[in-house]
Amino acid sequence: xxxxxxxxxxxxxxxxxxxxxxxxxxxxxxxxxxxxxxxxxxxxxxxxxxxxxxxxxxxxxxxxxxxxxxxxxxxxxxxxxxxxxxxxxxxxxxxxxxxxxxxxxxxxxxxxxxxxxxxxxxxxxxxxxxxxxxxxxxxxxxxxxxxxxxxxxxxxxxxxxxxxxxxxxxxxxxxxxxxxxxxxxx
Amino acid sequence: xxxxxxxxxxxxxxxxxxxxxxxxxxxxxxxxxxxxxxxxxxxxxxxxxxxxxxxxxxxxxxxxxxxxxxxxxxxxxxxxxxxxxxxxxxxxxxxxxxxxxxxxxxxxxxxxxxxxxxxxxxxxxxxxxxxxxxxxxxxxxxxxxxxxxxxxxxxxxxxxxxxxxxxxxxxxxxxxxxxxxxxxxxxxxxxxxxxxxxxxxxxxxxxxxxxxxxxxxxxxxxxxxxxxxxxxxxxxxxxxxxxxxxxxxxxxxxxxxxxxxxxxxxxxxxxxxxxxxxxxxxxxxxxxxxxxxxxxxxxxxxxxxxxxxxxxxxxxxxxxxxxxxxxxxxxxxxxxxxxxxxxxxxxxxxxxxxxxxxxxxxxxxxxxxxxxxxxxxxxxxxxxxxxxxxxxxxxxxxxxxxxxxxxxxxxxxxxxxxxxxxxxxxxxxxxxxxxxxxxxxxxxxxxxxxxxxxxxxxxxxxxxxxxxxxxxxxxxxxxxxxxxxxxxxxxxxxxxxxxxxxxxxxxxxxxxxxxxxxxxxxxxx
Numbered sequence: 001x002x003x004x005x006x007x008x009x010x011x012x013x014x015x016x017x018x019x020x021x022x023x024x025x026x027x028x029x030x031x032x033x034x035x036x037x038x039x040x041x042x043x044x045x046x047x048x049x050x051x052x053x054x055x056x057x058x059x060x061x062x063x064x065x066x067x068x069x070x071x072x073x074x075x076x077x078x079x080x081x082x083x084x085x086x087x088x089x090x091x092x093x094x095x096x097x098x099x100x101x102x103x104x105x106x107x108x109x110x111x112x113x114x115x116x117x118x119x120x121x122x123x124x125x126x127x128x129x130x131x132x133x134x135x136x137x138x139x140x141x142x143x144x145x146x147x148x149x150x151x152x153x154x155x156x157x158x159x160x161x162x163x164x165x166x167x168x169x170x171x172x173x174x175x176x177x178x179x180x181x182x183x184x185x186x
Numbered sequence: 187x188x189x190x191x192x193x194x195x196x197x198x199x200x201x202x203x204x205x206x207x208x209x210x211x212x213x214x215x216x217x218x219x220x221x222x223x224x225x226x227x228x229x230x231x232x233x234x235x236x237x238x239x240x241x242x243x244x245x246x247x248x249x250x251x252x253x254x255x256x257x258x259x260x261x262x263x264x265x266x267x268x269x270x271x272x273x274x275x276x277x278x279x280x281x282x283x284x285x286x287x288x289x290x291x292x293x294x295x296x297x298x299x300x301x302x303x304x305x306x307x308x309x310x311x312x313x314x315x316x317x318x319x320x321x322x323x324x325x326x327x328x329x330x331x332x333x334x335x336x337x338x339x340x341x342x343x344x345x346x347x348x349x350x351x352x353x354x355x356x357x358x359x360x361x362x363x364x365x366x367x368x369x370x371x372x373x374x375x376x377x378x379x380x381x382x383x384x385x386x387x388x389x390x391x392x393x394x395x396x397x398x399x400x401x402x403x404x405x406x407x408x409x410x411x412x413x414x415x416x417x418x419x420x421x422x423x424x425x426x427x428x429x430x431x432x433x434x435x436x437x438x439x440x441x442x443x444x445x446x447x448x449x450x451x452x453x454x455x456x457x458x459x460x461x462x463x464x465x466x467x468x469x470x471x472x473x474x475x476x477x478x479x480x481x482x483x484x485x486x487x488x489x490x491x492x493x494x495x496x497x498x499x500x501x502x503x504x505x506x507x508x509x510x511x512x513x514x515x516x517x518x519x520x521x522x523x524x525x526x527x528x529x530x531x532x533x534x535x536x537x538x539x540x541x542x543x544x545x546x547x548x549x550x551x552x553x554x555x556x557x558x559x560x561x562x563x564x565x566x567x568x569x570x571x572x573x574x575x576x577x578x579x580x581x582x583x584x585x586x587x588x589x590x591x592x593x594x595x596x597x598x599x600x601x602x603x604x605x606x607x608x609x610x611x612x613x614x615x616x617x618x619x620x621x622x623x624x625x626x627x628x629x630x631x632x633x634x635x636x637x638x639x640x641x642x643x644x645x646x647x648x649x650x651x652x653x654x655x656x657x658x659x660x661x662x663x664x665x666x667x668x669x670x671x672x673x674x675x676x677x678x679x680x681x682x683x684x685x686x687x688x689x690x691x692x693x694x695x696x697x698x699x700x701x702x703x704x705x706x707x708x709x710x711x
Binding site for chain 1: 552
C-alpha cells in the first residue's frame with residue numbers, strides 16, 4: 001500500500017477543536033478561533049486570563065493569539081481524565097484549575113512585590129527579567145507552586161498552542177504526517 | 187453484585203495481562219480481563235501530541251516521595267493496552283549477566299532463572315508479534331537466539347549522524363531491535379516512519395496489545411471489561427486460596443468476579459497496592475506478604491540524553507519514537523570506574539515539536555523561536571539508559587489519602603544510590619564525547635536538577651523462596667498458589683534494556699506454565 005494512501009493528510013485548522021460555549025450552545029472551535037471570537041471564559045476570571053496570556057506570549061511569541069488562555073480555560077473545565085494538558089503528564093494534582101489559579105496568584109503577587117505592578121503591566125524587559133528569576137526559583141515574595149515548575153507548565157502550554165498544532169508544524173516546515181487527523185470528539 | 191465464576195480473572199490489560207489472556211484463552215480457559223480505563227480502539231489513536239495524552243494515567247494518583255521520585259505520568263498507561271499502547275517498542279533482550287548479577291558481582295539479586303530459560307520465549311514472542319532487527323550485527327553481544335523475523339527498520343539522517351561519533355569512542359551502533367514491522371507482516375502493514383508511535387500507532391505497525399495478544403485473546407473468547415477498577419483480591423476463609431476480586435464497574439457499582447486463578451497485571455506500582463489493600467485476619471500484612479517483601483525493591487532506569495544540533499537538514503521528525511540504532515558496548519556492569527551498573531545506548535528517535543522545545547527548557551521568547559526553527563532541521567539525541575539496583579528502602583506502600591472508591595493511594599518512595607548517580611554522570615560524559623565526535627554545530631547534555639527516571643520494576647520480585655521473594659520464576663506467589671503476579675513487578679533486577687520485550691517473554695513463560703499445570707494450580711478452588 002502506498003504511504004500516501006495510508007496517511008490521512010489533512011490541512012486546515014481542524015486540529016484542536018474544543019467544545020466552547022457560545023450563546024448557550026456548544027460549538028467546536030480551536031483555541032485560536034475562540035480567542036478571536038472573544039468567547040467567554042468558563043473558569044478563568046478576566047484578570048487570570050490576562051496574566052496567562054501575557055506570560056504565555058512572553059514565553060512563546062504567538063501564544064496569545066493562538067489562544068493560550070482559552071485553551072487552558074476550556075481544559076480545566078473538563079474532567080481531568082479528559083484533559084489534554086501537559087499538566088497531566090507533569091504530575092499536577094487534579095483539579096488542574098487549582099494549579100493555574102495558584103500559579104497566577106504567585107506570578108502577580110511576586111511581580112507586585114518586585115515591580116509594584118501586575119505581570120501583564122510590566123515592560124517587555126521586566127517581563128523577561130521576572131521570568132528568568134521565576135525559572136531559577138529566585139522570584140521575590142513568591143508564594144505558591146514552585147517557580148521553576150510554574151515556568152515549565154506554562155511554557156509547555158504555550159508551546160502546545162503555538163507549535164503542537166498543524167499550523168505550528170507548518171510554520172516550522174515540519175510535515176505533520178497524521179495517520180488519524182485530530183478532529184475527533186474528546 | 188456477583189458475576190458468574192470464571193477460570194481466570196486478570197487485573198490489567200497491558201503488556202503482561204494481554205499475554206496471559208491470550209495464552210490462557212487459547213488454552214480453553216474462560217478469561218475475564220478487568221482494566222480501570224477505556225477500551226481504546228485503533229481509531230482512537232489520533233496523531234496529535236495533545237490527544238495522545240489521553241492514553242496517560244488518569245486514575246488514582248500515586249504519591250511520590252524520595253530523593254529521586256519516579257516520574258510515572260508520562261510513561262504509564264491508562265486503559266486497555268496500558269503503557270504498551272504508547273510505548274517506544276524498543277526490543278533489546280536482557281543479557282545473561284542481568285540474570286546473574288549477584289553471582290557475578292555480589293550485588294542485588296540473581297534471578298532464579300538464567301538467560302537460557304528465557305531465550306526460547308524471546309524467540310516465541312518475536313515470532314508471535316513481530317520484531318525487526320539484525321541479529322547478525324548484534325552477534326558480539328547477543329547470546330543464543332533465533333534471528334529476528336523481519337529485517338531491520340529504515341534509518342534516517344537523524345540516526346545516521348551518530349554512527350561515526352560512536353565508533354570513534356569505541357561504541358558500535360547497530361540497527362535497533364524493535365517491535366515494529368519493517369515490512370508487511372501477518373496482516374499488519376509496514377511502518378511508514380511518521381513518528382507518531384508515542385501517541386498510539388493506529389496502523390498496526392507497532393506491536394501494541396490491541397493488535398497482538400489482546401486481539402488473539404478476544405478471538406479466543408476472552409472478555410475485556412473496561413472502566414473496571416479492582417480494589418481487593420478476595421480469599422477463602424482459611425486464607426489459603428484466592429477466590430476472585432472485588433471491583434467497581436463503569437457505573438461505579440461494586441462487583442465481585444470469582445475465579446479459580448487471579449493474575450495481577452496492573453503494573454509495578456499498582457500490584458503491590460492491591461496486595462497490601464487485600465489484608466485479612468489470615469494475611470494481616472497483605473496477601474503474599476508474610477515476609478514483608480511486597481512493595482519492596484522498586485527499581486527504575488535513569489536517563490542521560492545528550493543533544494546535538496546540526497546545520498544541515500537531518501530530518502529530525504522521521505523514523506520511529508524508539509530508536510534507529512542501539513548498542514550494548516557499555517552494558518558490562520563495570521564499564522566505568524567508580525560507577526556500577528549496565529548502560530544501554532540508543533540513538534536517532536523521531537521527534538515532535540514538544541521534543542524540540544524540551545531540548546532547551548531554559549529558552550523562552552525570541553530565543554526559543556529561533557531555536558525551534560533550527561531544531562526542526564537539525565536536532566537529534568543519543569540516550570543512555572542506566573541501571574538502578576534494587577534497594578529494600580525503595581518501596582510502594584499504602585498512603586493515608588484514598589481514591590474515589592475508598593482505596594488508599596499507593597505511595598512510591600524512590601532514591602537512587604551513589605552507584606546509580608555515578609553511572610548517570612558517567613553516561614553524560616560518554617554522551618558528550620560521542621556528540622563531539624559527530625561534528626555537530628552545537629552539543630549539550632540534557633541534564634537538569636531532576637534525575638530522569640523510566641521503566642519501573644520490582645514490588646513483587648521473583649526468587650527461590652518466600653524468604654527472599656514474593657513469587658517463583660513464573661510469577662506464582664509463594665504463599666497462595668492460585669494468586670499470580672505478572673509484569674515488571676516480578677523482576678528482581680532490571681539490567682538497562684527497555685523491559686517490555688522481557689515482560690512479554692517472561693509472561694509467555696509464566697502463562698504457558700500456568701496452562702500446563704492448570705489442574706494442580708486451579709483445581710482446589
